[in-house]
Amino acid sequence: MYPRAFEYLVPHSILEAIELLSQHGEEAKLLAGGQSLIPLMKLRLANPHYVVDIGRLQGLAYVREEDGSLTIGALTCHVDVLESPFVRQRFSLMADALGVIGDCQVRNWGTVGGALAEADPAGDWGPVALALNSRIRCVGPKGERVLGADTFFVDAYTTQLAADELITEVAFPLPAQGTTGAYLKLERRAGDFAVVSVAVQLSLDQRGICHSAAVALGAAGLTPIKVVEAEAFLSGKEIRPDVIEEAAVRVSQAAQPLPDIRGSEEYKRAAARALFKRAVEIVVRRHRGESLEAGHVR
Amino acid sequence: MSARQRIRVTINGQTHEHEVESRLLLVDYIRDVVGLTGTHFGCDTSNCGACTVVLDGRSAKSCTLLAVQADGRELLTIEGLARGGRMHPVQEAFWEKHALQCGFCTSGMVMSVYSILSENPEPTEEEIRRGIAGNLCRCTGYIPVIEAVQAAAQRLKRQEAKPA
Numbered sequence: 426m427y428p429r430a431f432e433y434l435v436p437h438s439i440l441e442a443i444e445l446l447s448q449h450g451e452e453a454k455l456l457a458g459g460q461s462l463i464p465l466m467k468l469r470l471a472n473p474h475y476v477v478d479i480g481r482l483q484g485l486a487y488v489r490e491e492d493g494s495l496t497i498g499a500l501t502c503h504v505d506v507l508e509s510p511f512v513r514q515r516f517s518l519m520a521d522a523l524g525v526i527g528d529c530q531v532r533n534w535g536t537v538g539g540a541l542a543e544a545d546p547a548g549d550w551g552p553v554a555l556a557l558n559s560r561i562r563c564v565g566p567k568g569e570r571v572l573g574a575d576t577f578f579v580d581a582y583t584t585q586l587a588a589d590e591l592i593t594e595v596a597f598p599l600p601a602q603g604t605t606g607a608y609l610k611l612e613r614r615a616g617d618f619a620v621v622s623v624a625v626q627l628s629l630d631q632r633g634i635c636h637s638a639a640v641a642l643g644a645a646g647l648t649p650i651k652v653v654e655a656e657a658f659l660s661g662k663e664i665r666p667d668v669i670e671e672a673a674v675r676v677s678q679a680a681q682p683l684p685d686i687r688g689s690e691e692y693k694r695a696a697a698r699a700l701f702k703r704a705v706e707i708v709v710r711r712h713r714g715e716s717l718e719a720g721h722v723r
Numbered sequence: 724m725s726a727r728q729r730i731r732v733t734i735n736g737q738t739h740e741h742e743v744e745s746r747l748l749l750v751d752y753i754r755d756v757v758g759l760t761g762t763h764f765g766c767d768t769s770n771c772g773a774c775t776v777v778l779d780g781r782s783a784k785s786c787t788l789l790a791v792q793a794d795g796r797e798l799l800t801i802e803g804l805a806r807g808g809r810m811h812p813v814q815e816a817f818w819e820k821h822a823l824q825c826g827f828c829t830s831g832m833v834m835s836v837y838s839i840l841s842e843n844p845e846p847t848e849e850e851i852r853r854g855i856a857g858n859l860c861r862c863t864g865y866i867p868v869i870e871a872v873q874a875a876a877q878r879l880k881r882q883e884a885k886p887a
Binding site for chain 2: 426427428429430431432433456459460463464466467476478480504524527528529530531533534615616
């Protein structure tokens with residue numbers, strides 16, 4: 426299979442890229458790493474008349490710590506975020522998720538901005554962005570704006586981004602002392618999209634009391650889901666088995682999975698619940714100093 | 724602006740220049756335009772990794788990239804591994820450990836392994852398994868492949884240790 430014919434355009438600056446997008450609107454698609462776009466074009470599910478290749482734009486690939494935030498350039502490949510010692514140390518949830526995106530080849534070329542803009546309902550960056558309260562900086566002909574992850578995802582494959590906007594950077598506030606996270610993804614086979622995935626980030630004190638919680642689901646609806654009910658429930662409570670169990674009920678209820686080739690609605694709901702419980706256990710053990718692997722469900 | 728582009732790609736150390744359709748996939752460029760058929764066309768749905776090559780030092784599924792994305796870059800294909808009629812240590816290890824049967828996944832598998840070892844010279848078994856997750860094999864069951872990677876790591880280490 427190969428894509429329909431298209432005009433290939435290579436802007437030499439962000440400004441030029443925006444001009445091209447403004448000019449061509451819905452007929453144009455941005456190409457970063459192409460790890461989502463090319464497969465779609467080969468299946469002819471995406472048939473842009475213009476492909477605007479921003480993959481070579483300079484200055485948009487970086488992983489930095491600045492002003493109390495982790496900032497990642499939109500064109501940073503997943504592998505480069507995964508290999509950042511700072512990310513591995515301070516953002517275990519993100520490191521877990523990055524390690525399970527696709528496979529090596531996909532991680533080598535796919536970009537953070539591309540993945541977020543693609544907004545695949547089963548994508549791994551979605552629940553990570555939600556759980557970590559990320560802010561997505563984008564730029565268009567009217568200038569720059571910053572979008573919160575909580576409102577960024579509008580529908581399957583649909584974000585708040587206008588047709589003439591592109592993401593330049595994603596920022597994550599540095600987690601407070603005592604905050605740990607974990608991401609678990611249930612896959613049918615290696616390199617697959619999630620059947621369902623769970624992101625959990627907890628701020629715990631020495632007594633095991635949870636001060637704040639973030640819980641997000643992937644592949645459990647048209648968009649990633651922030652489980653505010655579970656977050657509110659966990660807040661202020663000691664993380665005990667009965668508390669986890671009750672929170673898991675809320676996670677299960679918040680999921681809106683669609684039955685598809687990866688599983689039925691009941692299966693996905695049950696899996697979300699089970700993954701949530703495992704993820705909380707991993708977070709608690711990591712908080713106690715244990716070095717644990719997460720990402721793939723074992 | 725047109726549906727055709729002029730691209731210049733250095734493949735296995737040699738520079739090639741061609742005019743191609745923008746929509747030409749890198750795998751088709753390598754096989755049909757340049758004539759290097761060692762890179763295989765497998766699933767065409769970005770799953771199997773038989774088409775894996777190394778682009779600017781990073782493994783890539785060539786069916787999931789456009790040829791135009793390789794413009795100005797350096798490409799290494801399976802044909803570029805052997806030197807002076809001698810197999811690369813990774814290829815020798817695959818032969819030694821019988822890490823291929825039908826051979827269809829092999830060029831992609833070898834390129835992935837080459838890439839893994841260039842970043843991580845002594846990978847654990849877990850790291851090897853994760854590293855080859857993007858390369859499907861229907862014949863070997865992967866165990867001989869894992870052993871070949873471990874053997875290749877040893878071969879490369881011995882090669883490094885040899886006095887110049």
